[in-house]
Amino acid sequence: MNKRDCKTCDGSMKERRKTRTIFIGDIAIGGDNPVVVQSMCNTDTRDVSSTVAQIKRLEAVGCEVIRVAVPDMEAAQAITDIVKSISIPLIADIHFDWRLAVVSMEAGARGIRINPGNIGGREKLEKVVRVARERAVPIRVGVNSGSLEADIRKRHGGPTPEALVESAMRNIEYVCDMGWEEIKVSIKSSDVMDTIESYRLLSLRSDFPLHIGVTEAGGLIAGTVKSSVALGSLLIDGIGDTMRVSLTRDPEEEIAVAYEILRAARRRFRGPEIISCPTCGRTEIDLFSLAEEVERRARQIPHPIKLAVMGCVVNGPGEAREADIGLAGGKGIGIIFQGERVLEKVREEDLLERFWFHVERVLEEKFQQKKR
Ligand code: SF4
Numbered sequence: 096m097n098k099r100d101c102k103t104c105d106g107s108m109k110e111r112r113k114t115r116t117i118f119i120g121d122i123a124i125g126g127d128n129p130v131v132v133q134s135m136c137n138t139d140t141r142d143v144s145s146t147v148a149q150i151k152r153l154e155a156v157g158c159e160v161i162r163v164a165v166p167d168m169e170a171a172q173a174i175t176d177i178v179k180s181i182s183i184p185l186i187a188d189i190h191f192d193w194r195l196a197v198v199s200m201e202a203g204a205r206g207i208r209i210n211p212g213n214i215g216g217r218e219k220l221e222k223v224v225r226v227a228r229e230r231a232v233p234i235r236v237g238v239n240s241g242s243l244e245a246d247i248r249k250r251h252g253g254p255t256p257e258a259l260v261e262s263a264m265r266n267i268e269y270v271c272d273m274g275w276e277e278i279k280v281s282i283k284s285s286d287v288m289d290t291i292e293s294y295r296l297l298s299l300r301s302d303f304p305l306h307i308g309v310t311e312a313g314g315l316i317a318g319t320v321k322s323s324v325a326l327g328s329l330l331i332d333g334i335g336d337t338m339r340v341s342l343t344r345d346p347e348e349e350i351a352v353a354y355e356i357l358r359a360a361r362r363r364f365r366g367p368e369i370i371s372c373p374t375c376g377r378t379e380i381d382l383f384s385l386a387e388e389v390e391r392r393a394r395q396i397p398h399p400i401k402l403a404v405m406g407c408v409v410n411g412p413g414e415a416r417e418a419d420i421g422l423a424g425g426k427g428i429g430i431i432f433q434g435e436r437v438l439e440k441v442r443e444e445d446l447l448e449r450f451w452f453h454v455e456r457v458l459e460e461k462f463q464q465k466k467r
Pocket of ligand 1: 375
């Protein structure tokens with residue numbers, strides 16, 4: 096949506112910050128490209144079939160780039176078989192051992208995430224960068240408040256935003272000096288305000304694409320709130336080229352939350368927008384289960400469509416007038432409507448399937464039509 100299409104935006108949202116474009120496999124990151132959504136597997140990378148299965152599930156709900164942990168050589172070698180069975184680019188996440196980075200790239204990783212400060216010194220970093228250059232593999236320079244260089248930490252009195260930015264600039268310079276500028280940068284802190292401040296400072300000093308996220312954000316509620324505040328603020332500021340919401344949950348939920356943040360910040364619109372009421376004393380159907388199942392099914396749909404799941408007919412249809420398809424509960428029944436038009440009245444036990452029938456019908460009408 097651009098500003099002309101938006102009925103409520105007053106134009107105060109900042110333009111996207113200009114960054115260079117890099118490619119992770121065939122996915123463009125930075126420049127004018129859409130903010131790319133990533134996640135990270137929580138399977139054992141050495142377990143190829145579980146890892147592939149999880150990546151496929153994540154891809155189905157909109158994950159565009161996947162990262163896997165590479166704690167040892169067996170995990171690095173497993174990448175060879177993993178990439179044969181997936182269609183989104185894979186990033187290898189490496190700490191401490193430069194050889195794991197080299198083997199991961201040789202095995203087919205399309206990006207690597209390293210902290211140049213903990214990879215074993217300049218000479219070893221050079222070996223990693225040489226292979227990255229030869230194979231055109233971008234490097235994510237990942238600075239983390241927990242693994243800040245001792246001298247920088249001492250000078251700033253701790254992992255302050257200024258300290259994190261100094262570390263990022265130092266590490267960017269290391270890699271660039273070695274002749275490789277396909278870089279994206281992340282600064283991770285578990286503190287929301289520090290995260291926002293750090294990225295704001297960094298975006299003034301560097302035009303490399305930024306990977307944004309809050310590290311160790313927490314479970315579903317805390318993690319969603321922290322990520323929404325931090326990433327939402329940055330996206331509204333025009334900062335961020337790729338993002339990961341990190342939750343102590345199934346990574347599929349990270350993807351769902353990431354797209355909701357992008358939608359709320361009006362940076363990207365993927366999949367259905369679901370309006371649902373909180374329920375009240377008027378609710379006479381099991382709306383929680385209905386809304387949960389609609390949300391679960393909706394994750395598989397990439398097209399933008401507006402769905403409403405409302406507890407009653409008093410306010411339901413009115414509040415959800417702009418929905419493509421909506422439902423409103425009654426006593427043991429539900430009404431399915433399209434805009435203001437009532438389509439049918441069905442028993443509660445049939446409500447979900449009839450509602451979903453109409454969702455699929457509208458999807459076909461809207462998106463088949465566009466293809467012609
Ligand atoms: S839509 Fe109906 S049931 Fe839901 S909160 Fe509003 S009045 Fe209550």
